[in-house]
Amino acid sequence: MKMGKRGAATPAKxxxxxIPLQMDNITMxxxxxxxxxxxLLQEEYRRCLDxxxxxxQKIATYPKGAxxxxxxxxxxxxxxxxxxxxxxxxxxVNQHVPKSELPxxxxxxxxxxxxxxxxxxxRRRIAYLEKxxxxxxxxxxxxxxxx
Amino acid sequence: xxxxxxxxxxxPVGGLLRSLSGVGFFDRSTLIGSWVMLIYRELYxxxxxxxxxxxxxxxxxxxxxARMRADLETLISGLGxxxxxxxxxxxxxxxxxxxxxxxxxxxxxxxxxxRTLGEWKLSALPLPFxxxxxxxxxxxxxDETATLRYPIPEAYFLHKLIxxxxxxxxxxxxxxxxxxxxxxxxxxxxxxxxxxxxxRMSGKTRRAIVTSCHAIGFPVEAFGTEFSWMGH
Numbered sequence: 001m002k003m004g005k006r007g008a009a010t011p012a013k014x015x016x017x018x019i020p021l022q023m024d025n026i027t028m029x030x031x032x033x034x035x036x037x038x039x040l041l042q043e044e045y046r047r048c049l050d051x052x053x054x055x056x057q058k059i060a061t062y063p064k065g066a067x068x069x070x071x072x073x074x075x076x077x078x079x080x081x082x083x084x085x086x087x088x089x090x091x092x093v094n095q096h097v098p099k100s101e102l103p104x105x106x107x108x109x110x111x112x113x114x115x116x117x118x119x120x121x122x123r124r125r126i127a128y129l130e131k132x133x134x135x136x137x138x139x140x141x142x143x144x145x146x147x
Numbered sequence: 148x149x150x151x152x153x154x155x156x157x158x159p160v161g162g163l164l165r166s167l168s169g170v171g172f173f174d175r176s177t178l179i180g181s182w183v184m185l186i187y188r189e190l191y192x193x194x195x196x197x198x199x200x201x202x203x204x205x206x207x208x209x210x211x212x213a214r215m216r217a218d219l220e221t222l223i224s225g226l227g228x229x230x231x232x233x234x235x236x237x238x239x240x241x242x243x244x245x246x247x248x249x250x251x252x253x254x255x256x257x258x259x260x261x262r263t264l265g266e267w268k269l270s271a272l273p274l275p276f277x278x279x280x281x282x283x284x285x286x287x288x289x290d291e292t293a294t295l296r297y298p299i300p301e302a303y304f305l306h307k308l309i310x311x312x313x314x315x316x317x318x319x320x321x322x323x324x325x326x327x328x329x330x331x332x333x334x335x336x337x338x339x340x341x342x343x344x345x346x347r348m349s350g351k352t353r354r355a356i357v358t359s360c361h362a363i364g365f366p367v368e369a370f371g372t373e374f375s376w377m378g379h
Binding site: 047 | 200246
């Protein structure tokens with residue numbers, strides 16, 4: 001396999017862990033020229049899209065919002081009230097969480113956050129791969145259609 | 148037993164391998180996929196540096212109803228990975244952008260369904276000829292306490308030759324052949340024949356080997372007289 005250095009410095013090892021395809025002594029130009037590298041990047045791109053879709057499906061099943069605990073002191077005793085705080089349109093909803101449901105909900109929120117972190121990683125990687133592979137995706141317009 | 152350098156695997160991968168080793172996963176099961184090439188580079192000086200971010204493992208199923216040895220789902224999730232279900236219902240894990248998948252040997256045709264492994268509390272995808280990688284594998288130390296199992300280069304090479312013509316994705320076919328070409332220089336022909344002799348192969352599989360050999364310029368005669376007539 002022909003692989004040139006193209007004059008760029010070798011990325012640090014921890015940097016290599018973040019890029020979609022792990023290769024030593026290789027730069028963007030090689031990805032454009034070498035069919036094997038190009039193919040691998042394409043494969044990695046497809047894999048990232050699949051994982052992203054699966055993770056988005058998974059995260060949709062988890063509850064929205066954050067867990068909040070309010071402490072109330074009545075007399076000499078302290079009471080803790082747990083609630084799930086989330087947005088519903090323009091208003092903020094405080095939904096009471098019974099103590100019995102708390103461990104399950106906490107686990108779900110933790111798992112959702114882990115998923116969210118992973119989704120962010122895949123989004124970054126997809127953006128990077130699209131740049132490498134010169135793939136253009138239609139941009140979502142932020143403005144409402146004036147018509 | 149040789150010890151692999153500590154920084155050979157990036158941290159999420161190294162941590163996962165050490166944890167799997169800790170529960171005895173590598174007593175019989177092995178690491179497969181492009182990460183094995185990294186071990187070959189270290190142990191045999193194979194020059195091949197491309198690898199994708201998916202970590203594949205071939206699981207040896209001793210008994211369909213074996214009692215649970217370790218809950219790998221909880222173990223892997225505890226390492227910061229999150230599980231998800233890919234198309235077809237296969238359970239996979241992802242963490243730090245790395246994807247973890249498990250495979251088992253497929254006995255029958257393509258219609259064979261996902262296998263639930265009670266021994267490890269996992270589901271795995273059956274693939275053909277995986278037993279070859281598990282049976283012809285070696286152990287290498289990750290550190291003073293953990294060991295990792297990987298297929299010997301001859302088994303990895305032959306497996307790639309077999310599966311390559313049946314790959315649906317062109318890029319994967321090319322990657323397989325690149326890996327085979329990189330391994331050609333370190334193969335022990337005696338071992339290669341031993342791996343080959345251990346397999347029952349159809350005419351179609353033999354033809355697949357010959358096709359792949361031609362693609363990388365590997366002499367078919369190395370597999371013995373049975374193959375040499377097919378090379379012409």
